[in-house]
Amino acid sequence: LAIxxxxxxxxxxxxxxxxxxxxxxxxxxxxxxIEPSATVDLDVFVEFLNRYESxxxxxxxxxxxxxxxxxxxxxxxxxxxxxxxxxxxTADDLDREAMEQAIQxxxxxxxxxxxxxxxxxxxxxxxxxSKDRSRIIQxxxxxxxxxxxxxxxxxxxGLMEKWRKFRAKIDE
Amino acid sequence: MSEQTRKKxxxxxxxxxxxxxxxxxxxxxxxxxxxxxxxxxxETQK
Numbered sequence: 682l683a684i685x686x687x688x689x690x691x692x693x694x695x696x697x698x699x700x701x702x703x704x705x706x707x708x709x710x711x712x713x714x715i716e717p718s719a720t721v722d723l724d725v726f727v728e729f730l731n732r733y734e735s736x737x738x739x740x741x742x743x744x745x746x747x748x749x750x751x752x753x754x755x756x757x758x759x760x761x762x763x764x765x766x767x768x769x770x771t772a773d774d775l776d777r778e779a780m781e782q783a784i785q786x787x788x789x790x791x792x793x794x795x796x797x798x799x800x801x802x803x804x805x806x807x808x809x810x811s812k813d814r815s816r817i818i819q820x821x822x823x824x825x826x827x828x829x830x831x832x833x834x835x836x837x838x839g840l841m842e843k844w845r846k847f848r849a850k851i852d853e
Numbered sequence: 854m855s856e857q858t859r860k861k862x863x864x865x866x867x868x869x870x871x872x873x874x875x876x877x878x879x880x881x882x883x884x885x886x887x888x889x890x891x892x893x894x895x896e897t898q899k
Contacts, residue, residue: 683872685868709874712867712870717862717874720878721878823859
């Protein structure tokens with residue numbers, strides 16, 4: 682099954698009221714802007730109907746809904762179609778803004794939402810693994826980044842120091 | 854892969870890039886499966 686089949690299941694879950702909104706992040710989200718790179722999972726940021734409960738939210742309604750439709754939980758993932766999906770409840774204001782400003786698009790006619798490039802960079806910077814840093818570099822090489830927007834995000838969410846350190850390291 | 858080729862790849866439509874990503878993923882999973890199989894074979898030969 683292709684990724685669009687996985688997205689169809691997530692869209693149905695949203696239509697059924699289990700989640701209020703979602704947006705794709707991680708490597709699959711980045712693929713909207715940059716060259717595709719191998720990944721084994723799909724990262725999906727989710728928001729629930731009462732957004733203020735998201736901080737303490739349990740993913741069990743998602744898991745129960747999907748398990749009743751034949752999906753299998755594997756550790757931090759639940760396999761939908763062929764794809765292990767990691768659902769990430771919006772954890773802070775950066776996630777929430779990224780969710781609000783996500784881009785509406787479609788995959789072969791299946792509607793979906795992708796986190797904006799500047800927010801993906803900020804989230805990658807916050808996460809800070811080696812693959813996240815490489816992805817940030819790819820964004821600057823291959824995508825058109827609104828540097829004013831990025832600066833605003835980094836300032837609003839306290840990431841300027843991390844950004845300076847990241848820049849210093851790649852300028853070495 | 855040259856930088857120009859990578860930029861061309863980046864400029865492809867999202868659906869097309871996802872199909873490539875799916876192929877890359879299938880290849881990675883197949884390699885991992887073969888590795889596991891070989892490892893299991895080595896274990897049984899010990």
